[in-house]
Amino acid sequence: MTDIDAPVVIIGAGPVGLATALVLGQYGVRSVVFEQYDGINPHPRAHVVNTRSMELFRTWGIADAVRADAVDPAWAGTILWKQTLAGEPLGRIDLVEGPEDQLLRRIHASAEQLTSCAQDRVQRHLLDAVLAQGMATVHYSTTVVEVTDLGDSVDVTVEGVGGRQILRTCYAVAADGATGGLRDTLGIAMDGSPVLGHQLNIYFHADLSPWMREDPALLVWLINSASPGLLIGMDGARRWTFQRTIDPAVESPQDYPPERCAQIIREAVGTTELDVDVRSVGPWTMTARTAETYRSGRVFLVGDAAHQFPPTGGLGMNSGLADADNLGWKLAAVLRDGASDALLDTYERERRPVAVGNARHSMLNAIKMAEVGIGPETTRIAGRLESPDPAVAAAERRRIAEAIPPQRPHFDALNQEIGYIYGAARHSDDAPISATDYAPIAVTGARLPHAWIERDGERVSTHDLLVPGFTLITGPGGADRADAFAETGEGMAKRSVVIGRDVTSPDGYCPKVLRIGEDGAVLVRPDGHIAWHSAEGSSPASALAALLNTAERSV
Numbered sequence: 102m103t104d105i106d107a108p109v110v111i112i113g114a115g116p117v118g119l120a121t122a123l124v125l126g127q128y129g130v131r132s133v134v135f136e137q138y139d140g141i142n143p144h145p146r147a148h149v150v151n152t153r154s155m156e157l158f159r160t161w162g163i164a165d166a167v168r169a170d171a172v173d174p175a176w177a178g179t180i181l182w183k184q185t186l187a188g189e190p191l192g193r194i195d196l197v198e199g200p201e202d203q204l205l206r207r208i209h210a211s212a213e214q215l216t217s218c219a220q221d222r223v224q225r226h227l228l229d230a231v232l233a234q235g236m237a238t239v240h241y242s243t244t245v246v247e248v249t250d251l252g253d254s255v256d257v258t259v260e261g262v263g264g265r266q267i268l269r270t271c272y273a274v275a276a277d278g279a280t281g282g283l284r285d286t287l288g289i290a291m292d293g294s295p296v297l298g299h300q301l302n303i304y305f306h307a308d309l310s311p312w313m314r315e316d317p318a319l320l321v322w323l324i325n326s327a328s329p330g331l332l333i334g335m336d337g338a339r340r341w342t343f344q345r346t347i348d349p350a351v352e353s354p355q356d357y358p359p360e361r362c363a364q365i366i367r368e369a370v371g372t373t374e375l376d377v378d379v380r381s382v383g384p385w386t387m388t389a390r391t392a393e394t395y396r397s398g399r400v401f402l403v404g405d406a407a408h409q410f411p412p413t414g415g416l417g418m419n420s421g422l423a424d425a426d427n428l429g430w431k432l433a434a435v436l437r438d439g440a441s442d443a444l445l446d447t448y449e450r451e452r453r454p455v456a457v458g459n460a461r462h463s464m465l466n467a468i469k470m471a472e473v474g475i476g477p478e479t480t481r482i483a484g485r486l487e488s489p490d491p492a493v494a495a496a497e498r499r500r501i502a503e504a505i506p507p508q509r510p511h512f513d514a515l516n517q518e519i520g521y522i523y524g525a526a527r528h529s530d531d532a533p534i535s536a537t538d539y540a541p542i543a544v545t546g547a548r549l550p551h552a553w554i555e556r557d558g559e560r561v562s563t564h565d566l567l568v569p570g571f572t573l574i575t576g577p578g579g580a581d582r583a584d585a586f587a588e589t590g591e592g593m594a595k596r597s598v599v600i601g602r603d604v605t606s607p608d609g610y611c612p613k614v615l616r617i618g619e620d621g622a623v624l625v626r627p628d629g630h631i632a633w634h635s636a637e638g639s640s641p642a643s644a645l646a647a648l649l650n651t652a653e654r655s656v
């Protein structure tokens with residue numbers, strides 16, 4: 102057994118494991134990441150990087166790099182339904198041409214906008230940031246085979262090029278994905294629907310510009326009997342994925358060699374003339390499940406290890422990134438700043454209800470898509486579209502066209518992305534909410550509303566005020582309170598910002614949306630969620646003490 106000089110071991114270098122290392126590093130906490138693969142998995146899965154994730158990336162310094170690698174925003178706003186790519190649209194959703202108030206609400210809600218960037222590129226930027234930060238080491242080709250919680254430490258057994266080793270650390274974070282298996286060894290069961298379907302994700306390179314140039318789209322749902330599925334642009338140029346349903350009772354991924362996949366792509370496009378370079382084929386199982394608990398002693402689950410959703414909603418990786426942001430500062434507060442262990446229990450209390458809500462939203466999206474012909478009825482609906490009787494085909498086209506606009510909340514789900522409030526019932530099982538209608542709200546547990554303000558003559562977001570620590574934002578009359586807070590106690594960094602002194606709000610929106618007027622104040626946690634509002638009474642210092650040191654108070 103070897104003691105390592107890092108208090109956290111992270112199992113898995115997917116996006117969530119890397120994000121966990123990056124967040125810990127921001128607070129000066131060292132970590133070691135083990136990854137069984139020999140590098141970044143080049144097979145892209147996720148591509149939707151939602152508003153909250155882009156905000157996190159802004160904080161972590163990689164938003165520009167991710168945006169530079171993302172699909173052109175002109176593509177990213179369009180979702181099409183067609184029979185084949187070469188065919189005429191059956192219908193469309195244009196996010197940028199939706200109801201104006203909806204669009205404006207999105208623009209006003211954040212300094213960042215949802216984007217589409219292939220998961221392997223996202224992981225590249227996360228890894229680069231981790232390496233540049235220098236607080237974590239990432240070991241590829243190393244598999245974690247066992248994690249043993251000793252009560253006051255954790256032993257992690259790894260197998261890699263150097264053979265088998267047992268490493269002793271303080272905490273372990275299982276970021277080993279949906280199929281990693283550590284969760285099972287900890288005896289943690291999953292709640293929810295185990296298997297909803299089996300899919301094949303075909304990753305290929307091809308020039309689809311003849312069909313995409315005039316009417317580009319991020320997602321093209323294809324309803325035909327020869328090759329139905331979903332075509333997704335990974336870079337808006339040559340990189341694509343195509344998702345196809347498979348039936349494991351009669352076939353397996355081995356039945357899909359590259360030549361067959363290339364033919365499937367040609368049929369989906371609706372051409373015989375297309376060079377298709379199939380790069381990889383990845384099977385995956387659609388589930389909607391959440392781990393019963395996110396913590397087992399000194400071991401925590403994050404990302405797909407903790408929750409798995411149908412991809413209808415693009416929330417898997419996005420939820421995992423926010424898990425990492427939530428758990429990271431809490432581990433740092435306990436390891437470095439003497440916060441109580443009870444703070445770590447709030448990770449599950451806060452993040453699990455969000456996952457349950459995201460699983461439900463993704464399920465509803467999947468069920469609703471069946472109305473358009475994506476799901477168990479695809480073959481029957483495609484048959485009607487291809488009917489030799491023009492009246493039957495036309496009726497089916499009309500029916501699909503009418504079923505498309507109600508799909509909008511699937512793709513335009515701002516409230517789902519940023520509207521969750523820790524400690525509130527809003528995202529729990531019993532309280533369905535509108536996925537779309539986000540309204541900024543400055544209450545304890547909510548994400549700090551974004552407002553544009555000016556600092557040193559430069560326009561910045563309220564989110565840009567946040568340090569890796571706690572930030573008190575006060576109205577113009579709050580200077581005394583602000584100064585007192587910035588000087589309180591030891592531990593995590595504390596900063597105060599007085600509107601009117603340190604920053605200005607030229608349009609007056611900032612103090613209004615934060616509900617702080619002249620004398621009010623809002624205390625923001627390291628993860629950008631509100632820890633305390635002056636409307637609650639008490640003081641920021643006592644709120645902080647309660648948050649970091651007592652078991653009783655749920656934040």
Ligand SMILES: Cc1cc2nc3c(=O)[nH]c(=O)nc-3n(C[C@H](O)[C@H](O)[C@H](O)COP(=O)(O)OP(=O)(O)OC[C@H]3O[C@@H](n4cnc5c(N)ncnc54)[C@H](O)[C@@H]3O)c2cc1C
Pocket residue numbers: 112113114115116117118135136137138142146147148149150220243244245246276277278279280281282302344385403404405406412414415416417418419420421
């Ligand atoms: C087709 C498809 C489309 C999707 N689209 C979206 C989308 O648009 N937006 C979105 O947010 N999400 C999307 N998702 C979900 C997203 O891909 C996952 O949520 C995301 O990959 C989870 O990240 P993770 O780091 O938790 O797990 P993973 O990415 O699975 O990473 C886990 C890592 O742990 C490693 N590992 C496992 N066991 C061990 C071990 N014992 N030792 C060492 N290493 C180990 C694995 O090799 C892997 O690299 C999609 C998923 C699919 C299948």
